[in-house]
Amino acid sequence: MYGYQRSFSLSFNVVDKLTEDAYTMMDQQDNKTRCIRKMLLDFVNANGIILDYNTIPQNERLKKFYGIIDPEKVANAPQPDKREKDGHKYRFQFNLYATDRLANETLVMLNLHNNKALLIRELFLDFVKANGIIKNYASIPENERLERFFAYVVRDVVPVPQYGWAVKTLKDKNIEVLQCYDGTHYLTSKITYKAPDGKQVCITI
Incomplete structure (x- = not known):
């Protein structure tokens, strides 16, 4: 399954402040291909495989995937x-x-x-709306990108004796995911949700 490649494109019409900023950000990348590739990988790394991204309202996407509490007040809100x-x-x-x-x-x-x-296109525009113009995105360390741009806290790798190693623990608000890896396969994921009243719910997959 690994080893093949696909060709994709990023395109938009520069007609407003947001698309102009998106154009400016792409112009400020040392390696445009690496920027887009890393951004897509980071998105899936932080959020998993998302179905029908385009049908989710933009404000909901900004909250769910980029950690924006009030999308109406972000710096890159649409302008005339x-x-x-x-x-x-x-x-x-x-x-x-x-x-x-x-x-x-x-x-x-x-x-x-x-x-x-x-x-x-929508994912890239959402990123720019949430984070502004980021120069040389791909040169920023992965953990910093995930924390700074996708509202995740990436913790250090920790040993899990019964399963091998936990590659990383991702924390998004009140949800924590611990993925266990044996060096070849993902063996299990433990999801912990902490409710506002302090109670915790744990699910193992």
Whole structure:
């Protein structure tokens, strides 16, 4: 399953402040292909495989996937059009390689969407709306990217004797996921939810 590649594209019309910022961010990347590839991998790493991303309302996406508490007050909220009606078009082609589990899951998510170009465009615009213009995204360490841009706290790897090693523990608000790995396969995931009243619910998959 690993080792193959697919070609994708990121495209949008620069017609308002948000799409102009997205264009500016892409222009500030040393390696545009690496930026988009890392962003997609980080999204799936933090959130798993999401179905029908494009049908989820944008405010809900910003809250759920980027940790934005009040989407209406983010710095990159939409502003009135400041360009001609059609604006100017931005289009960028890139390849994604299924070289490991995470890359394969990212390709699975892309393949589950009928309109892959729309998914990539909406995800990139959501990222810029939530985080602003980030220069040389791919050069930022992975853990910092996950914490800073996707509202996750990535803890250090810890030993789990009965299963091997826990590759990482991700914490998003009141939900904590501990994934156990034996060096070849994921063996189990333990999900812990802490309710506002202090009670905890644990689920093992």
